[in-house]
Amino acid sequence: MHEFMRIDGGAPFFPHNCRACTSAKDLIDTFAEDQVGRVYLCRMCITRGARVFGLVKGNRHAELERADELLTTSTKENERQKEQIERMTAELSARAQRISQLEALAEGMREKDKQRQYMAGQVIEHAKELALTLE
């Protein structure tokens, strides 16, 4: 009796697929033949058979698949959150820059205001001097 062998790529002999479910993916060659042709079995059908014999724990298998699914979902969620954080950081940086610009503008206006007050003071002084001279 020949050992079962895993097939990489397409099964070479008719009917080229799993005898139990007709899948053509993840096959093993049993090397058995009948009137139909070569007997191949797929990974899923072998797993189902192994589960019947208690060789594969059904719950454990389902648990692992759920964990894998969860990991995929949470990885995607992490990616999404990372992108969101990057966007928000860029936005905050732009806002901080705008605030700095506005502060500089306000400072410039305060300076101009001081100069105007000083000039107004000077004008008043001159006016007073002028008034005294005219008296």
Ligand SMILES: [Zn+2]
């Ligand atoms: Zn199958």
